[in-house]
Amino acid sequence: MANEQADPEHQSAGAWAKKYHLATRVVMETVLRPFDLGPTQWYVMYQLMTVGPTSQRDLVRMLQVERATLTGVVAALVRKGLVEQKPDATDQRQKVLTATPAGAALWRELPDPIALILQTAFDGVPQTDIDTTARVLREATGRLTKRFPKGNES
Numbered sequence: 001m002a003n004e005q006a007d008p009e010h011q012s013a014g015a016w017a018k019k020y021h022l023a024t025r026v027v028m029e030t031v032l033r034p035f036d037l038g039p040t041q042w043y044v045m046y047q048l049m050t051v052g053p054t055s056q057r058d059l060v061r062m063l064q065v066e067r068a069t070l071t072g073v074v075a076a077l078v079r080k081g082l083v084e085q086k087p088d089a090t091d092q093r094q095k096v097l098t099a100t101p102a103g104a105a106l107w108r109e110l111p112d113p114i115a116l117i118l119q120t121a122f123d124g125v126p127q128t129d130i131d132t133t134a135r136v137l138r139e140a141t142g143r144l145t146k147r148f149p150k151g152n153e154s
Contacts, residue, residue: 017137024117031113035106036080040065040073042113048083048099049107055088056095082106 028039037045043063047054056074060067074097077083082103088094099107122130 013136013140020121024121027117027120028113031111031116035110037110038073039113040069041077042110044070044073044077044097045082045099045103045107045110048097049104053096053098056085056097059097077103 025039028042032038032042040063044059047059047062054062056070060070063070065073074083074085074095077097078085080102081100084098084100085095086098088096
């Protein structure tokens, strides 16, 4: 820990963004574990419950995960009876996901891990500070993505 404080790179915005990301993963995993869901499964359910049926290909892009990763996540959700996977009506090679009635029932029981994270992490922080932080990280991410697009082609 002393080295962390002595090394300015460990205090950079990027280092803190990574630490925040890792801390939010721990919160999500802790909140969702009693419901036998992982964070990526929650994000799939969030999409299906708030937007509706979604193509599996679109979810790969939205969630920025590998296709093989999403295939495993979807298989688990289907196995649990929470999601239905059907061929797309216009392109049989593509799959469309829909929440099942059991998935909708579970969704109504789930605590919202994102709301919990935001409430806990930013309680008492002025909205202007939150807005500035989001803007700076959004712009920095955009610059990196534009400069190094290869790793962002999911």
